[in-house]
Amino acid sequence: MPAPEHLIIAPVLIPLIAGALMLFYEDRQRRAKRVISFIAVAALVVVAHDLLNLARRGGEAGTVGVYLLGNWPPPFAIVLVLDRLAAMMLLLTAVLGLGALIFASARWDRRGQHFHSLFMFILTGLNGAFLTGDLFNLFVFFEVMLAASYGLALHGSGALRVRASLHYIAINLAASLLFLIGVSLIYGVTGTLNMADLAAQIPTLPAEQKPLLKAAAAILGIAFLVKAAMWPLCFWLPITYLAAAPPVAAMFAMLSKVGVYVILRMTSLFGTGVGETGIGAEILVAGGFATVAFGTFGVLASQGLGRLAGSTVLVSSGTLLAVIGLFGLGGGSHLVAAGLYYLVSSTLAISALFLIIELVERDEGSFATVFAVTAELYGFSEDAADEDEPLVGPVLPGVFTVLSVCYACVALLIAGLPPLAGFMAKFAILSAAFNPEGIGTDGPPSPLAFALTGLLLVSGLAAMIALVRTGIQTFWGPVDEEDRTRAALVELVPVIGLIAITLYMTVQANSVMRYMEATARSLSEPHLYVETVLGARPYVIEETAPVDAGGEGEAR
Template sequence: MSWANHLIILPILFPMATAAAMIPIDERNRTLKGVLSFVSTLVLFAATIILLGIAASEATTGGTYVYQLGNWPAPFGIVLVLDRLSALMLVLSTVLGLAAQVYAMARWHTAGYHFHSLFQLLLAGLNGAFLTGDLFNLFVFFEMMLAASYGLLLHGSGPLRVKAGLHYIAVNLAASSLFLIGVSLIYGAAGTLNIADLSVRITTLGPESRMLMESGAALLGIAFLVKAGMWPLGFWLPTAYSAATPPVAAIFAILTKVGFYVILRLSMLLFGHEAGTSTGFGQTLLLCGGLLTIAFGAIGVLASQAMGRLAGYSVLVSSGTLLAAIGLGNSAVIGGALFYLVSSTLTICAFFLLIELVERGRDAGADVLAVTMEAYGDMDEDEEEKEVGVAVPGTLAVLGLCFCICAILMSGLPPLSGFLAKFAMLHELFNENGFGGNLPIRAAQWAFVALLILSGLSAMIAMNRIGIRTFWTSLEGTIPRVFLIEITPVLLLLLTTIFLSLQAGSAMRYMDATANALANPKNYTDRVLSAPRVRPAGGD
């Protein structure tokens, strides 16, 4: 077995070992813990970049690699599976983890206990969910991720954070119960929980077993749609994300994408074009729910006066767009949606970190006061004009530039990756040579186009409104104190989106290849089910 195959388990094993090693260290040595956690995440980043390169190489395996835990073959043993999609999600989660980790080192990691251990366990749960090849271990890693997220959301205490955290815990515990029931029903119907084996057996199920299988899949889907934030199941998300500390909210930007990842993976493998009468199961619901989520998120973005809630509703817009893309049933659109996934997640992560820096020099309730003065015209004209000609301080200039880039990305304006991602989805939707051939554009597809454009317009209006109040007509006039370690991760995330824009051609080729592999899952199932056991050296 090559070293590359053993590397697959590193994104799970290494953060778990790091978290365990940091627990006995006294909390007064938080700097030591922070250094260990940062080094661990940096090693993960290097490993995931190598895994991305391995998955992108289709020379011998079609981009799919299987790691058999305990050296037991599927479907009886536990397997980890690396392909283009899982490698992409690994890199994305690690990049967000690095940014949040560096930002937290400024001061937020001292706001509570065991921050770094919980952070590493969250990364281990995320990476395990992206790599696992069976539903039971997906449940295990999902629970590991959620357990760590409970502690991280409550990190820093405060009544608003505790209230939002308790709601978050209650909702996700209910979702976990549905997850477990759904997995039980699927096992009862098919007799296996290996995802590749399920995709083969689903074509042989009788009517009764198929109904049980679809019921289990529906419960499983609800559990992950709660995590993805689909309307009306995502009512908890804006409040919870806006209440979290900045580094926690930043890493939470990837948690909703776990729901999208699992739904995309299962819908393509289990309910693709070879699933018989179950083909396209739940697709209409995903499309309608995604469209409603976009509309709900866009309205929330327009109504938000606080930047934290605006970011939370932007997460819902992103989730709704991705879910609707799955519901369209067009593999080419899914390629553009994956590009949008990367761009929107990086942008929202950067925005969550930026919010605290921008609001650091503002008084509580400044947004409400600004709205009141705007509505009733109480601003003194002489006072409004006396600041004309004053130079903008360097700190505010950097923060304002970052805010403008976030606004362009979230609005989907050219020439950055937010625009390119939306353009890629719309281009494939209208392309006559796409998956639908010469079929006419349906009403639901027109609704997707309209909401995609209107959601960008709502983000542009909201970001312009808040940007003007914050940087042009600020009531306080104070300059926030920003450390280099805090602004650096924001700048790097935004530079990553710019690099993604410059390399859009290469990125889209990777995304299209990923979407094509998902639409034709035979290589995945064959590789998982036919992977041989590893022979020990010098013996059988």
């Protein structure tokens, strides 16, 4: 079922045009910028929802649209490819973008210049990375995303923010260099960067070219693993997310998932054997387990919610990398489906946690008092002068009660306790790990399944201990009336909205998992993707001959 031709490119064009348009406005014209941003992001949500519906009805192939830029035939054309996985990531990005933008409109978009343009450009890079069908344009969209993220990471100034951002920039510039080197080597070996064409060519390459291909893929894999924050390439992440402005950190929760997305896409198309891509499934499993363990220690050692939230991002990324590695070792499509469900629920929960942290720590109440030494060490006091800015919108009473309920929901989601989507995601992962071909299959479970079970249980327990500990200190500690949290309605709406989506995923788990299972099946059959992309043909414009005297014309 073909998708509307130009709808596929809309997720790239809408934020790109909106961001460029807002550059012509002065920074003091924030109201106009907000209006443009909200229109653009709302349009993205609508378009992403329509594309998801198209992908859901796309048949077994799951690849429902190929957009040929310049109307050249593949593999020469720059192609955008829509399938179930890309559509899901587009919708998740649009929803997170809308929530972060609403939250930022209360005060954070006034803390620096060009916030709205940078926000649009990071959405452009994210959407392009999910849609692109060739490696070079994946690099281009990565750079658009990263360039915007550099500006957003520095948004709000402060010594801590500048130090963390410079570290973040240096690490990602090095990763981008590796990315470019790997892409260049792959093109030198194969003569193409179209991912579908690469999937068709790699099995037929001469043996003498395989070592260079493996080296290129290994270099490329390191770049992706840096962005996915796999241990030991993840040390930049906790401090960067801690220092970033809260709506920026909520959006950054999606950045590490871009690396996970690309690794899953490459695993699906090129396989995970060392002899094929240079990134072995064993490496992904070992690295994923190590990342979960490192993130778990970080969660337990954290003395502040910001550091804790950054460590939960590592646990989420590590879990997904382990799932992809087990999939490469024959784990079956059910494992990928469970991993995709976990990806969505954990990203929404972590983003909501970053927003909650800003609200409960804003006025330096009891929590900041208890951890005054740690707060000073991490430089929280640098931004104290900014806390006097007025809120945009009505300030609501009883905010602590609402935030405590939201915090409890987020804690259950991240720890994976019933009855919310976090528990269902982890249960589905473990069930698929012990039954790779489905429930009721014979054969002893893999030792890796037991290792994954232990790690997920321990990481969930650690998250629950840390979140309950900080929750008690934050919400149950003595708070002076003058220190009570103030929040505008526009700041509570995105927090409640993100949690509401996870509740919907819990209630509608059956339908959501059906979509995830269909996505996983399409990833397990990469030949369908390859045939759809390489079989796309340029549009032929029919010309009509001039109408003769008799009123008849001839099409040609």
